[in-house]
Amino acid sequence: MECNLGTVDRIIRIIIGLAIIVVLGFFFESWWGLVGILPIFAAVTGKCPLYSIFGISTLKKAEVSGK
Numbered sequence: 616m617e618c619n620l621g622t623v624d625r626i627i628r629i630i631i632g633l634a635i636i637v638v639l640g641f642f643f644e645s646w647w648g649l650v651g652i653l654p655i656f657a658a659v660t661g662k663c664p665l666y667s668i669f670g671i672s673t674l675k676k677a678e679v680s681g682k
Contacts, residue, residue, distance in 0.1 A: 618661035621673035628658035 620628070632655035640648020657663045666672060 616662050616664070616667055619666045619672040619674060620657065620661045620663055621675055621678060624673040625658040625661065628654040632658065 632651040632653070635651030635654070636648045638648075639645050640651065663671075
């Protein structure tokens with residue numbers, strides 16, 4: 616699977632993942648906070664399985680070529 620997440624998309628996913636962990640995990644003291652690991656993992660790897668299924672990519676052409 617190729618990378619399909621751009622830089623802005625990755626940053627947003629990290630922020631959302633951390634927010635889920637803090638709110639659901641620590642504030643509500645729930646195991647549902649572990650769901651926050653999913654967007655963080657996608658951001659770190661740069662790959663989103665749902666984007667691949669629907670053929671979506673937020674990478675800019677400059678990010679794809681590595682320039």
